[in-house]
Amino acid sequence: xxxxxxxxxxxxxxxxxxxxxxxxxxxxxxxxxxxxxxxxxxxxxxxxxxxxxxxxxxxxxxxxxxxxxxxxxxxxxxxxxxxxxxxxxxxxxxxxxxxxxxxxxxxxxxxxxxxxxxxxxxxxxxxxxxxxxxxxxxxxxxxxxxxxxxxxxxxxxxxxxxxxxxxxxxxxxxxxxxxxxxxxxxxxxxxxxxxxxxxxxxxxxxxxxxxxxxxxxxxxxxxxxxxxxxxxxxxxxxxxxxxxxxxxxxxxxxxxxxxxxxxxxxxxxxxxxxxxxxxxxxxxxxxxxxxxxxxxx
Numbered sequence: 001x002x003x004x005x006x007x008x009x010x011x012x013x014x015x016x017x018x019x020x021x022x023x024x025x026x027x028x029x030x031x032x033x034x035x036x037x038x039x040x041x042x043x044x045x046x047x048x049x050x051x052x053x054x055x056x057x058x059x060x061x062x063x064x065x066x067x068x069x070x071x072x073x074x075x076x077x078x079x080x081x082x083x084x085x086x087x088x089x090x091x092x093x094x095x096x097x098x099x100x101x102x103x104x105x106x107x108x109x110x111x112x113x114x115x116x117x118x119x120x121x122x123x124x125x126x127x128x129x130x131x132x133x134x135x136x137x138x139x140x141x142x143x144x145x146x147x148x149x150x151x152x153x154x155x156x157x158x159x160x161x162x163x164x165x166x167x168x169x170x171x172x173x174x175x176x177x178x179x180x181x182x183x184x185x186x187x188x189x190x191x192x193x194x195x196x197x198x199x200x201x202x203x204x205x206x207x208x209x210x211x212x213x214x215x216x217x218x219x220x221x222x223x224x225x226x227x228x229x230x231x232x233x234x235x236x237x238x239x240x241x242x243x244x245x246x247x248x249x250x251x252x253x254x255x256x257x258x259x260x261x262x263x264x265x266x267x268x269x270x271x272x273x274x275x276x277x278x279x280x281x282x283x284x285x286x287x288x289x290x291x292x293x294x295x296x297x
Contacts, residue, residue: 013251042270047263058271068272069139070246071254074147077110078250079229079283087221089169090176091214097177098184109181116175124238127167128154131239157247160240164248167235172228176221183217184210238293251276 012193045054062068093112097105115123130137133154139151153159185208195205211218233252242249244259249274258269 026184028170038273041267042274044267045265046267047265051267052266054267057269059117061268062271067246067249068251068275071249071251072275074248075230075232075250077161078168078232079226082168083222083225086169086173086225086277087176087218089173090221091180091211091218093173094180094184095210098181109177112177115171115173116231119170120171120234122236123171124167124235126240127163127235130156131163133278154240155244157244160244160248164239166237167239168229168232172225176225179217179221180214183214187213219287222261222287226283226287230276230283239267 002040032067043056043270044051044053045057046052080273096102097109097112102108109112129135133150133152133155136148137153141147142150151159153163192205195209199209212213225291232250233256236248236253237256240248242253243253255269255272255276258272
């Protein structure tokens, strides 16, 4: 390294770019380039490695593909029902566990958080076993005379979706609870004491103090949950295998089937992947816009 290049390097280092440059290179290589490659692949059609340029044919095919439309409706259904229920449950549970007068708080926090560190495949297979026709759930319901005959949880579309939504909620509620609980612990207790002096009850304190102060965290968890739900894969594959008759299939499972289960069609699979990307981006922007308008008010 000559003297001139040494001076340039030290000048670059002094400006801080020497520390940022590796991150930029890794981002371009590991994030941006795969996205560009996937987009270029979405403009091709063919089976396996025998492909040809197709332009926008794959994107036109999306709106004519009944399996894609069905899997999109299923995924949006999971999102609309599961995400709000999970976040509300996480808020309520974290508010309860934040009560300093509650005994065994540490035990309850750990017990509720543990499901999110279990294996996705293991817990999915556990739910599949529990909700089988002869599983423990049906045995309990029949023995308590709540139902007269076993419920076909995994054999009917409605009940299969209920099981998937219940499984996702069970696993990820504790994960979101940790975010809310850690933020609640940073709220000054004096705010609640002042509200109690003014006659505010538990609900008023929760709705008018806790929720507004947690808005940034709620937005964060909403965006993460949106991304996770739209990429739903393990639960659907292991609990219902997308059945009955593809009625519970998610978009991610459809991408997997296009790539590895059916005759490999990587171009169209990349197109479906970009559909997920667009949906995640749009929903995240809407959530940020709604949250921003609420904060402005």
